[in-house]
Amino acid sequence: MNQLVARSLMRGLINGAKCNRSILCSVTRVELRDEKAAFGRMMSTETALAEKNQKEKSVEEVEKQSKVVFSSYWGIQRPKITREDGSPWPWNCFMPWETYHADTAIDLSKHHVPKTFADKVAYRTVKLLRIPTDIFFQRRYGCRAMMLETVAAVPGMVGGMLLHLRSLRKFEHSGGWVKALLEEAENERMHLMTMVELVRPKWYERLLVLTVQGVFFNAFFVLYVLSPKAAHRVVGYLEEEAIHSYTEFLKDIDSGAIENVPAPAIAIDYWRLPKDATLKDVITVIRADEAHHRDVNHFASDIHFQGKKLNEAPAPIGYH
Numbered sequence: 001m002n003q004l005v006a007r008s009l010m011r012g013l014i015n016g017a018k019c020n021r022s023i024l025c026s027v028t029r030v031e032l033r034d035e036k037a038a039f040g041r042m043m044s045t046e047t048a049l050a051e052k053n054q055k056e057k058s059v060e061e062v063e064k065q066s067k068v069v070f071s072s073y074w075g076i077q078r079p080k081i082t083r084e085d086g087s088p089w090p091w092n093c094f095m096p097w098e099t100y101h102a103d104t105a106i107d108l109s110k111h112h113v114p115k116t117f118a119d120k121v122a123y124r125t126v127k128l129l130r131i132p133t134d135i136f137f138q139r140r141y142g143c144r145a146m147m148l149e150t151v152a153a154v155p156g157m158v159g160g161m162l163l164h165l166r167s168l169r170k171f172e173h174s175g176g177w178v179k180a181l182l183e184e185a186e187n188e189r190m191h192l193m194t195m196v197e198l199v200r201p202k203w204y205e206r207l208l209v210l211t212v213q214g215v216f217f218n219a220f221f222v223l224y225v226l227s228p229k230a231a232h233r234v235v236g237y238l239e240e241e242a243i244h245s246y247t248e249f250l251k252d253i254d255s256g257a258i259e260n261v262p263a264p265a266i267a268i269d270y271w272r273l274p275k276d277a278t279l280k281d282v283i284t285v286i287r288a289d290e291a292h293h294r295d296v297n298h299f300a301s302d303i304h305f306q307g308k309k310l311n312e313a314p315a316p317i318g319y320h
């Protein structure tokens with residue numbers, strides 16, 4: 001319970017200063033209004049660094065508390081983990097060996113030209129889905145990214161799960177593809193965990209996420225069972241759209257429409273960014289991740305198109 005309260009307080013500290021939406025803490029409900037309508041939920045430049053330090057400090061305090069609370073009959077203890085500079089590792093949700101430097105040199109303009117009927121259906125479906133998204137979010141790219149990452153993290157988990165079950169059923173190796181797809185899901189979830197440090201969802205957006213997840217998970221599950229080739233192609237095109245959205249996001253940062261605030265602490269550690277990294281750096285590495293997902297999924301669809309199984313081709317494990 002103490003841990004929950006402490007975590008809630010941490011989130012309140014980090015997100016409270018410049019949010020224009022109500023943030024429900026376990027202890028108190030804070031109503032704050034931001035003067036900047038365009039992207040008012042960002043942390044302010046001058047307070048963010050102090051908040052980041054506060055957060056790291058708070059995480060350590062929580063860890064100390066949890067050691068007391070969970071000192072263990074079961075023998076499960078967190079080993080002492082540090083950053084390269086010797087400071088304590090503040091995250092439980094990922095470890096230093098899971099972090100990486102994003103390959104931002106990846107070609108962002110690659111596109112799979114739809115050739116087959118299934119490709120054309122996949123491409124048109126994704127383009128159609130973009131219309132309501134554009135209408136709903138317009139140029140609110142922070143909010144848009146946060147909401148879309150809740151969807152983007154689903155296909156890797158569904159595909160990974162189904163390949164896992166197939167491996168069990170068929171008594172055969174997955175060729176590393178289970179791991180590769182689960183890595184993609186985890187990477188997308190880290191995008192969401194980063195965005196949520198910057199943008200707090202309103203109650204109706206949470207409701208929308210719930211609905212969309214219910215529909216999308218089941219629809220994608222059925223599609224993957226019927227045609228993994230089409231499912232991976234759809235994801236490939238979704239990733240192409242994600243690259244486009246993050247490019248527009250970067251344009252708004254460059255034009256000043258979105259404030260280039262300091263990067264959240266979680267992003268600095270996950271992508272091994274410099275301590276003075278900004279939102280622009282974060283969006284740049286997320287966009288590079290999306291380009292990698294695009295390649296993995298079009299590659300997977302191409303393997304199926306050639307009449308082969310995924311485990312016959314090299315799995316892109318650790319492909320970031």
Ligand SMILES: [Fe+2]
Pocket residue numbers: 149152187188191242286290
């Ligand atoms: Fe993503």
Ligand SMILES: [Fe+2]
Pocket residue numbers: 152188239242289290293294
């Ligand atoms: Fe992605």
